[in-house]
Amino acid sequence: MDYTNNQLHIIYGDATFGVNGKDFQYIFSYERGGLESLKVHGKEWLYRVPTPTFWRATTDNDRGSGFNLKAAQWLGADMFTKCTDIHLKVDGHDFAELPIAPFNNKFSNHEYAKSAEISFTYQTLTTPATNAKIIYNIDDVGHIKVTMRYYGKKGLPPLPVIGIRLIMPTAATGFDYEGLSGETYPDRMAGAKEGKFHIDGLPVTEYLVPQENGMHMQTKKLTINRETTQNNVDRTNEKFSLSIQQAEKPFNFSCLPYTAEELENATHIEELPLVRRTVLVIAGAVRGVGGIDSWGTDVESAYHINPELDHEFSFILN
Amino acid sequence: MQANINWLDNPEVFRVNQLPAHSDHPFFRDYREWQKQHSSYQQSLNGKWKFHFSANPMDRPQDFYQRDFDSSNFDSIPVPSEIELSNYTQNQYINVLFPWEGKIFRRPAYALDPNDHEEGSFSKGADNTVGSYLKRFDLSSALIGKDVHIKFEGVEQAMYVWLNGHFVGYAEDSFTPSEFDLTPYIQDKDNLLAVEVFKHSTASWLEDQDMFRFSGIFRSVELLGIPATHLMDMDLKPRVADNYQDGIFNLKLHFIGKKAGSFHLLVKDIKGHTLLEKNEDIKENVQINNEKFENVHLWNNHDPYLYQLLIEVYDEQQNLLELIPFQFGFRRIEISPEKVVLLNGKRLIINGVNRHEWDAKRGRSITMSDMTTDINTFKENNINAVRTCHYPNQIPWYYLCDQNGIYVMAENNLESHGTWQKMGKIEPSDNVPGSIPQWKEAVIDRARNNYETFKNHTSILFWSLGNESYAGDNIIAMNEFYKSHDDTRLVHYEGVVHRPELKDKISDVESCMYLPPKKVEEYLQNDPPKPFMECEYMHDMGNSDGGMGSYIKLLDKYPQYFGGFIWDFIDQALLVHDEISGHDVLRYGGDFDDRHSDYEFSGDGLMFADRTPKPAMQEVRYYYGLHK
Numbered sequence: 043m044d045y046t047n048n049q050l051h052i053i054y055g056d057a058t059f060g061v062n063g064k065d066f067q068y069i070f071s072y073e074r075g076g077l078e079s080l081k082v083h084g085k086e087w088l089y090r091v092p093t094p095t096f097w098r099a100t101t102d103n104d105r106g107s108g109f110n111l112k113a114a115q116w117l118g119a120d121m122f123t124k125c126t127d128i129h130l131k132v133d134g135h136d137f138a139e140l141p142i143a144p145f146n147n148k149f150s151n152h153e154y155a156k157s158a159e160i161s162f163t164y165q166t167l168t169t170p171a172t173n174a175k176i177i178y179n180i181d182d183v184g185h186i187k188v189t190m191r192y193y194g195k196k197g198l199p200p201l202p203v204i205g206i207r208l209i210m211p212t213a214a215t216g217f218d219y220e221g222l223s224g225e226t227y228p229d230r231m232a233g234a235k236e237g238k239f240h241i242d243g244l245p246v247t248e249y250l251v252p253q254e255n256g257m258h259m260q261t262k263k264l265t266i267n268r269e270t271t272q273n274n275v276d277r278t279n280e281k282f283s284l285s286i287q288q289a290e291k292p293f294n295f296s297c298l299p300y301t302a303e304e305l306e307n308a309t310h311i312e313e314l315p316l317v318r319r320t321v322l323v324i325a326g327a328v329r330g331v332g333g334i335d336s337w338g339t340d341v342e343s344a345y346h347i348n349p350e351l352d353h354e355f356s357f358i359l360n
Numbered sequence: 361m362q363a364n365i366n367w368l369d370n371p372e373v374f375r376v377n378q379l380p381a382h383s384d385h386p387f388f389r390d391y392r393e394w395q396k397q398h399s400s401y402q403q404s405l406n407g408k409w410k411f412h413f414s415a416n417p418m419d420r421p422q423d424f425y426q427r428d429f430d431s432s433n434f435d436s437i438p439v440p441s442e443i444e445l446s447n448y449t450q451n452q453y454i455n456v457l458f459p460w461e462g463k464i465f466r467r468p469a470y471a472l473d474p475n476d477h478e479e480g481s482f483s484k485g486a487d488n489t490v491g492s493y494l495k496r497f498d499l500s501s502a503l504i505g506k507d508v509h510i511k512f513e514g515v516e517q518a519m520y521v522w523l524n525g526h527f528v529g530y531a532e533d534s535f536t537p538s539e540f541d542l543t544p545y546i547q548d549k550d551n552l553l554a555v556e557v558f559k560h561s562t563a564s565w566l567e568d569q570d571m572f573r574f575s576g577i578f579r580s581v582e583l584l585g586i587p588a589t590h591l592m593d594m595d596l597k598p599r600v601a602d603n604y605q606d607g608i609f610n611l612k613l614h615f616i617g618k619k620a621g622s623f624h625l626l627v628k629d630i631k632g633h634t635l636l637e638k639n640e641d642i643k644e645n646v647q648i649n650n651e652k653f654e655n656v657h658l659w660n661n662h663d664p665y666l667y668q669l670l671i672e673v674y675d676e677q678q679n680l681l682e683l684i685p686f687q688f689g690f691r692r693i694e695i696s697p698e699k700v701v702l703l704n705g706k707r708l709i710i711n712g713v714n715r716h717e718w719d720a721k722r723g724r725s726i727t728m729s730d731m732t733t734d735i736n737t738f739k740e741n742n743i744n745a746v747r748t749c750h751y752p753n754q755i756p757w758y759y760l761c762d763q764n765g766i767y768v769m770a771e772n773n774l775e776s777h778g779t780w781q782k783m784g785k786i787e788p789s790d791n792v793p794g795s796i797p798q799w800k801e802a803v804i805d806r807a808r809n810n811y812e813t814f815k816n817h818t819s820i821l822f823w824s825l826g827n828e829s830y831a832g833d834n835i836i837a838m839n840e841f842y843k844s845h846d847d848t849r850l851v852h853y854e855g856v857v858h859r860p861e862l863k864d865k866i867s868d869v870e871s872c873m874y875l876p877p878k879k880v881e882e883y884l885q886n887d888p889p890k891p892f893m894e895c896e897y898m899h900d901m902g903n904s905d906g907g908m909g910s911y912i913k914l915l916d917k918y919p920q921y922f923g924g925f926i927w928d929f930i931d932q933a934l935l936v937h938d939e940i941s942g943h944d945v946l947r948y949g950g951d952f953d954d955r956h957s958d959y960e961f962s963g964d965g966l967m968f969a970d971r972t973p974k975p976a977m978q979e980v981r982y983y984y985g986l987h988k
Contacts, residue, residue: 102902102960225975229906233982247975249902250933250948250963255975310951312941331906333976335874335899336964337784342907 048182049154052132054146059130061158063184070160070178072140075125077178080186080359085271085282087210093123094164094174094190095207095323098254099305104202106336113199119166121303126173127163156182170197176206187289189356190326198349202254205294205325207301212270214320215281216242217297221261229330229345231259244299244320252308256296257328262288264295266320286324289356294325326355363520363527365417368482368561371469371792374802377529379509379539381812382593382614384755387682389502394685400502401682403583405510405553410494411437413448417483417558420490425522425554431494439493440514442723443557443576449489451934453949455570455958458778460487460560462956468565468779470798471790482560491557491576498549503585507543507617510553513755514579516724518561522554532563532802535751535773536809542583565792566802568778569750569827571716571724572932572949572962578725579754587681589642589673591623592616594684596669596816597848600658600692604705607656607690609636611648613671619644621675628668629657635667642673658704659689659818661744662988664765666818687762689818693850695868701850701891701922703767703821709915710767710923711984712745713738713966714896717753720935720946720969728756733971734929735760741966741977742984747895747925750775750827752810761819768819769852769895769925772806772838774826781828786858793834800834807838811845824895825853825866836865854895863890871895873927877910884918894924901964905976912983923987926980931963935970946970 053060058078059070069079076091097120100110130137133155139145161177172195179187192204218241222234225247247255264286269279286293298305299317308314330345340346347353367373387401388394412434414420423429437446444451452459460466464487469478482488499508512519516534520527523545531538559575593614601608609627619642627636636651657665666687673681694702701708715734719726731754738746745767748757752773761768780788793799807825814820823842825835835853842851854871856862863870870888872880873896883892898905905926914921933946946969950957966980967973 101904103899103904103906106901224978225903227903227906230908230976230979232909233979235978247903248946248968249974250931250946251902251960253902255903310945310947312938312943312945331903333898333900333904333906333908334876336901336904336961339874339876342910345906 049156050158050180050182050184052153052155052158053151054141054149054153056143056146059160061180061184066184068180068186072128072142075123075128075164076162076176082284083282084276085268086273087284089209089211089319092176092206092208094176095203095205095302096120096166096201097302097306098202098329099252099302100202101253101331102251102336103332103341107332107338107340109200109340113202115168115199116202117303119168122167124165124167125162126165129161129163131159133157168198170195172198184360186359187356188359189354192326192353194349194351194353196350201327201347201349202329203323203325204327204347204353205323208322208324209301210266210268210320210322211272212268212319213299213317214244214266214268214297216240216267218265218267219258219261220263221258221292225256226259227257227331227345228259228328229332229342244297244317246298246300246311246314248311250310252305252311252314254302254305254331256298257294257325258296259294259328260292261295262292264297266297266322268320285360287358287360289358291355293355293357294328296323296325297321324357327353361527363522363530365483366479367530368488368518368558369469369477369479371562371799371802373530374532374563374805375530375538377540378531379541381536381809383595383816384537384758384813385591385594385684385686385816387591387684390680390683394683400500401585401587403500403503403585405495405497405581405583406439408436409439410434412492413443414490414492415449416486417488417490420556421492424492424494425525425556427525427552434492434494437493439495439577439581440579440725441576442574442578442725443489443491444574445723445934450954451572451952452954453572453932453957453962455961456568456777456781457956458564458568459573463487467790468792469562470796471779471792471794482558482562482564485560488558488560489575490559493555493557493577495553497551497553499546499551499583503583504548507541507586508546509584509586510540510542510581511584512538512577512579512581515555515557515577516559516575517563517567518558520556524552532561533773533806533809534563534567535753536806536813537755562802565779566774566776566806567751569775570961572934574723578723586617587673588675589615589617589619589621589681591671591673591682591684593812594671594686594816596686596688598688598690598818599848600656600690600704604658604692605655607653609648609651609653613646615642615644615646621673621681623674624672626670628670630665653690656690659691659765660704661765661767664763665689666762686816688816689762691818693821693848695850695891698919699888699891700919701869707919708922709987710745710893710925711742711987712747712767712769712923712925713743714747714749714925714928716749716928716930716932718930718932718969720933723934726754730971731757731760735764735766737967737973738766739764741981742988743980744984744988745769745925747771747824749928752814755813758814758817758819762817766819767821768817769822769824770810770814770820771824772810772826774803774806774829776830777828780830788830791830791832793832794830795833800837803834804837804841807841811842815846820849822850822852825851827854829855831856831859831862831866836862839866852895869893873897874899877914880911880914880921881918884914884921888920891920891922893922896927897924898926899964900926900928900966900974900976901961905966905979908979908983912986915987926966928964930967930971931965931969933963933969
């Protein structure tokens with residue numbers, strides 16, 4: 043098939059929405075509630091669908107100030123995701139219903155478009171509940187702008203983080219980013235230098251008790267490098283990469299081999315599982331780490347995330 | 361005199377037959393030895409010693425110090441080292457509460473009842489482990505025929521010493537040198553030194569520091585051959601004149617032994633120019649008063665300029681007996697009428713850290729390499745000051761601070777928070793030292809040991825009375841000790857915040873710990889009666905050190921704020937082999953089945969325990985670089 047005409051090849055599947063182009067293939071799953079496959083140059087980048095993330099492995103200061111007790115509902119909301127609505131738009135056309143059978147019987151294998159937008163609404167497992175929406179906007183060359191919109195609601199507990207978690211099938215060999223040196227947080231950025239940085243592997247900062255670590259604030263671009271896949275016919279072991287670029291504003295990220303829950307559950311570094319995947323968190327809002335004391339004083343209020351306000355952030359996958 | 365185990369229970373007995381604390385100056389046979397940094401007057405006893413461990417005093421081999429004792433079943437242990445780290449007894453980390461919490465009920469002697477001696481509290485303590493150390497040695501040729509002293513640089517926590525079956529002395533105060541005269545019992549060959557080390561004594565109430573609780577001979581031990589006439593103590597007071605340009609040199613010398621002959625004294629600058637030269641006859645006490653040095657090169661963090669003092673001691677036949685080299689700087693610390701702390705007439709800002717002595721493999725038995733690494737880390741990260749929390753450090757550390765311009769808050773070995781902080785509440789009903797007469801001399805002795813040993817170090821700008829020990833008459837007495845001995849430094853103590861009515865008697869500066877920036881500002885806005893500092897702030901446990909800018913901003917707004925010491929420099933964690941993962945891993949409190957514990961609270965450092973910096977270090981380097 044010829045994809046040189048800057049057109050997206052659209053597959054209106056029975057359970058998925060497929061978007062193909064030159065050197066890429068995306069599958070959005072109506073069943074799994076998200077982007078199931080992000081295949082670029084023949085390499086799969088997703089292990090499971092990306093989900094909103096609301097938890098960070100609590101820091102010593104989080105526990106000392108009792109933040110973990112106040113925020114605990116977000117741990118459940120982070121682990122378990124409830125997708126309540128999916129909305130599709132192709133070349134500006136709003137589908138009132140998802141185009142599955144019998145509606146999709148009218149389509150063929152020759153459906154093309156210049157753009158597509160699919161959004162997934164997730165209801166948080168909190169009391170009260172609120173919604174978070176992840177919107178994927180795909181342009182004619184296959185770049186995906188990902189936007190997450192969090193809807194604030196009165197009465198929600200304080201938030202550890204607002205982000206999107208992408209889990210990749212194998213461990214990255216390293217990553218390169220353009221942003222701030224070292225591990226940074228909103229209340230700990232002053233000492234960082236701006237520049238381009240290369241990181242080997244997926245280092246976990248070895249705090250005595252594993253906890254939130256590895257955040258990089260104010261990033262313009264991130265490239266993740268892998269060499270391995272889970273594909274049984276792919277044994278090439280050559281480096282391949284995925285880039286994430288800022289949209290309107292720089293983004294924040296951590297790129298680790300573990301989820302927040304895996305970190306949270308370990309009392310020592312050596313209890314963490316063997317490194318086998320890449321867990322990328324793109325965070326729109328990051329809570330500070332604090333440091334006045336570790337037994338009662340909260341992070342300074344300027345570095346809290348207000349759960350009652352709306353938050354929105356974007357980035358571009360290409 | 362015979363040793364008495366009941367001294368362990370008696371707060372009024374803390375040193376027996378110990379030589380008076382004195383300055384830590386080195387002494388060499390001649391210039392060649394100085395150049396080689398090896399004094400033939402010093403014989404190290406470090407190395408393998410015979411060792412027997414007992415779970416409690418009742419089980420200990422009581423007569424192990426006798427010459428005919430059969431020690432063939434003794435093990436061996438390295439000196440210096442921590443007994444726990446040779447796996448004789450459990451590692452335990454605990455912060456505020458005492459290590460016997462939940463196991464033994466104890467109260468400090470005389471704390472609740474002036475007649476209650478609490479006899480047997482430690483001498484019969486089921487948790488009071490005992491290390492029985494034996495060392496056989498011959499005197500090196502340079503020591504034969506001389507008076508011989510033995511110096512223990514650090515022993516936790518109470519020790520009895522015998523030589524060749526004779527009782528020599530007893531010491532507490534784990535973190536300052538204990539020196540005894542062995543001369544009456546010394547032989548040229550085949551001496552048998554016996555040291556009995558108890559983990560607990562009444563000193564345990566005063567040494568309740570937030571740390572792994574170790575015991576043993578954990579710093580170096582050496583013999584000192586004392587020349588016929590010997591400079592035992594010197595008290596160097598280099599002052600800066602009111603014009604902040606000229607130096608005023610004062611020196612007191614105290615000789616022991618024959619006290620005959622003469623000494624030749626020189627002060628040279630870095631280029632080798634002689635600025636002062638004196639030849640005088642030796643008397644027991646000699647004073648050199650108010651020698652004026654014009655336009656001295658002042659000492660500070662950026663320019664730690666040191667002058668070289670040399671004292672050559674000669675006998676009556678003009679033979680050189682010993683050479684004492686010592687480097688010192690001219691610097692002046694004071695508080696202005698506006699309550700600003702000034703160093704050499706300029707505002708002083710402390711970009712400091714608290715530093716426990718720590719090595720992930722050796723515990724508090726740290727090495728020279730640990731110390732030089734730490735100094736380099738300070739310099740790389742704009743750290744200009746250290747608080748020796750909460751005990752005096754190894755002697756070389758103070759020399760390194762002199763040479764590298766690190767401002768030192770030299771803290772006494774004192775922390776008794778378990779006697780007044782109960783689950784976060786202030787409850788001082790059994791507080792020691794408090795105002796209890798029987799505890800007064802013990803804490804004054806700690807002040808004296810700290811002062812006399814380190815008094816000549818230019819880097820020390822503050823004496824600190826200790827940490828978190830509440831406040832009463834005995835802390836006042838410590839403050840008075842420093843005030844009556846040293847008008848060239850400031851005195852610091854934080855714990856008086858709990859007894860504000862004593863603030864005019866304790867501490868030259870207002871000190872708090874972990875006071876949030878807004879509260880600091882409240883103090884500074886209300887016509888502060890004293891300059892303000894945070895002796896501990898930015899608690900660096902785990903992923904932390906956020907919000908430091910809120911403190912640093914106050915430095916620009918309020919000249920009375922002179923900075924603080926981050927808590928703290930290095931995680932306390934032990935490197936152990938994990939059989940499950942096969943890796944060497946860092947373990948913290950509670951990881952040794954030790955209970956009651958405060959778990960990961962042992963790790964609050966800017967550095968991991970293996971001395972790699974935590975990510976937050978770049979933030980510290982930045983903020984501490986703003987007021988260099």
